[in-house]
Amino acid sequence: MLKGVLIDWGGVLTVDLSEAVAEWVVAERLDPDHYRQVMRELVMNAYEGSATGENMIHALERGEISGLDFERDLAARLLTTDGVPPIAEGLLARMFSRFHRVEPMYEMLREARAAGVRTCLLSNSWANEYPRDGWDDVFDEVVISGEIGMRKPEARIFQHALGRIGLAGPECVFVDDIQANIEAARGLGIVGVHHRDPETTISELETLLRVPLR
Incomplete structure (x- = not known):
């Protein structure tokens, strides 16, 4: 589960x-x-x-x-x-400034948390300021590469994120749009979802987590 x-x-x-x-x-x-x-x-x-x-x-x-x-x-x-x-x-x-947020993905995270799923942002930063409004509603933990001196696809950053939410690799799913990062996560037993569009990703997560997410 x-x-x-x-x-x-x-x-x-x-x-x-x-x-x-x-x-x-x-x-x-x-x-x-x-x-x-x-x-x-x-x-x-x-x-x-x-x-x-x-x-x-x-x-x-x-x-x-x-x-x-x-x-x-x-x-x-x-x-x-x-x-x-x-x-x-x-x-x-x-x-x-061109990286506009996609609301259905944020709603998916709110629904996941409401169902008891632990959520963690795991992002490689480029010295950028993240728009953090509403993050307390969607993330239990936030792991940003430039703040901790690790980056995806290094195994240690995934291990760090798992430790922050108190779960083992096989208990988690990782969503990313870069294949190298997905493969690194799978190497630790984490289920990988290669994001291509919100509808497909949300449907796949509903199946994996066995909860409605919209």
Whole structure:
């Protein structure tokens, strides 16, 4: 019987990452092809199982470098449609302003808690300010990578989150939109749900938890 839900924030409790970032790319007037080339290398190195070594995303997500340092580095790699780098300061805040919350997912968490399910946010941060209004209603615990010096898909951050809610891996389900994170959770016996859209995820969680969630 599953008793807990570990859940990601960006792209799960918010609109799809590609949708949010696409809005930001337009607003920043970034060269989209150049942006995709830069980020493909960084993100693949950070999350692909075949990747080796560390890069600045690892450091940012663990809180080992400041958001401003990351912004300066990233801005220097990017180009606007005018052929110049974007303004570095506030680059991440402008990006995360596009991460609008998805209300059905928050309602699902409220229903899960009302049914006695333990809930924990488990998010890799990019030095961003999270919109925490109403979090006391949906989360028993909050685990944010930059605040504790660990990041997904490291096993230790899942173990830390499990300890915070007092449950074992096989007693929990983990919801995320990144396959590498799902696979890491499954390696600890946690049931993995790969989020693609709210309707599908909520239906799958209703089946797994055996409670109505809407």
